[in-house]
Amino acid sequence: MAGTGRPASGSSFAAAATAAAVLAAASGCGWGDGGSGGSGELRVLAGSELADMEPLLERAAEETGVTVTMEYTGTLDGVEQVVGGGTEGRYDAVWFSSNRYLNLYPEAREALRQETPVMASPVVLGVSEHKARGLGWEVSKGGAVTGVSWSGIADAVNAGDLDYAMTGPAASNSGFSALVGVAAALADTGAALEPSDIDGVTDELQGFFAGQTFTAGSSGWLAEEYADRVREPEGRPAPDAMINYESVLMSLEDEGIPGGLLPVHPTDGAVTADYPLSLLESASDGAAADYDAVVEHLLSPEVQREIAADTHRRPMERDALPEDARGAFPELPELPFPATAESADALIAAYYDRIRKPARTVYVLDVSSSMAGDRIEGLRSAMHTLTGGDADSIPGRFQRFYGRERVTVLPFSSSVHAPESFEVPEEEPDGVLTSIRDHVDALRPEGGTAGYDALDEAYALLEDEDGEDTDGAFTSIVLMTDGRINEGMSFDDLAEAHADLPDELRSVPVFPVVFGESDPEEMEDLAALTGGRAFNAQGDGGASLDEAFREIRGYQ
Template structure:
């Protein structure tokens, strides 16, 4: 219940923590160190590392080479490997907060692993023994459907005239991977029975919102599939409608709220970014507005929205299905 935000990227989680007003984060030891270096440079309170008692998961980042018969590339790889394993290179790597391949740190580099930050450089590392694949898969499914904080997701979907034809088809196909339970389960995107999902289509104005509780969102998929495109791009009006719905949720603290905006063009309604900014700041709630750019969407508009709400912009122009899968990793 204490989780306010989730992230599909450990490095982006650092950026989010530094931009936002959060008390803690779960991340790699090396990223806690790097975060504290930035916090210290800014004169802010640093984090204190807490290690799980009953075992750790270790990210060892192995280096590999795929041999395709190119002798020059193989020679270059072997030279790089030899250098990266040299004492000089290993020492430089340790200075970034990454332990060596044995989980150790040279005495001269221990100054970068500050005990006042809770870093236990001499801690005996006890890696977890991973169970069989089917056990891990079941554990992940249980986390997604039972233990994870419920999501409150509002999809703002562009149904302007430029979405007619192939673009609308691609959007519907992508949403099938998120909304239909058999697909969502396959991609570890199936939510909890407490999840709240809302669809707001828009063209010249926002259409009526469609809402569904739980993780079987087939009805929402049927609605998305049967809605027709036509009209202008009232993107800001629709986004504000989504924020209004979230603001009026009396039990918002029980959820991880987020807005997911998909558009293929530049907003041309009556409202603009500054209307959205004023309303968002007035709400005083931490709701990220993730955007999926598609077609000829205006990158600058979406980037400004992401910056305002501590969110991200995903590129759906090459693979819209993958973009929708990725954005769910942040909610």
């Protein structure tokens, strides 16, 4: 049976660690003798933020004889795989930053045989020491901000004194945990949020999230983009703060950001990631033995100390921290998590459709002759997903176009075609979503590939729209081309034009989709130029076009 408790205190973490060690010992497989009793490979579906554990897992393989093979996914996509049975036979275990959302689904709970928290990191706000002192906040000797509540943070945002970056709650657990924590703290009911509570706190949440200036689909990419903006602020200024895992905030100093960001430890608490390595019910007995060996190794005092030192995550036993470091990790109250999937989903939907700033997206779509056949059908399928065609899946509910979003479709071939813009209403959006779908279905492939001309036009369209209720909107451009750009402007021409754009337009990211015969290196250069990210939908190892478009939604 999967456990349901999500403790935040050091004593509860210690109890979880002890219980895991007892279970491993009872299985009769000691890691110290190099034998696990299993096949020697543990196949794990993991959250992308756990990639930093791979060096420690390599050493675990040497000491336990068990190789942990990680395949990475987003939180909601991972939950969908567990709920839908997609993990059975493919993986032995799952390892997400939290199982809270997963455990809201009975099918998912039944799919887990055992789950063991390995480390912990609360989701909090991080600010520079200079900003904290400017706001009058107290900085502790341990290098954290204390004595401030989420309401106090909201007051600073509402006064115009604080803005921040945060991941999208439909794509990343850190964003979802932040949304849950802020909503629970501002609602101040002392109990898990119900759908009826959301309306009562909507105005306060709108005020709080008015301070969010950019978003991302992963906590790691958010931190990288923040660091890039600090180092090179021209055109893309860094916000004052970032909401992320405490461990990510503390690691920024390691990435060359002087002083890093100080975690703000809210007096009213936070939602904590406890990183449970979870054995699937479908795993073989051999895989279960391998799981026990890996768990025991990860919870050993020496490895717990290494986890704390290498990843800045909290160990399960407070004693694993050096005494002079314990002040940086005060125990925090755990804010209540929604008790039902209905409540969690209602909160995510409200965030996108009503609470946060709206999105504004230009889809620059290749309709050259090489797109004929399966490729244009793939494009249509991807846009069908974004217009609500995958509403039955867990991630599909939140990867559609959002209420209040402006969607512009800008096709191109040898020349740039006429753009068509759509405003998705907050209520009853189906009619507009159908119109977007029908418009894309009517596109017909012909001609060559003038992609940079189309991008130049996309920026011109955005400039013309500025001031038309677009202030602060999450603005982005998606470029999908299946070939090398061979007509019109070159990449160098576009880079020169991009340098002359006003600051607010230079900060608009382009998300290229590497597809067909498009040039991966050039698309990476384009993403780097604009502060975007390239998404691979090209051949073996790449996502499908549909998957790439869905993943981009986390960044819009």
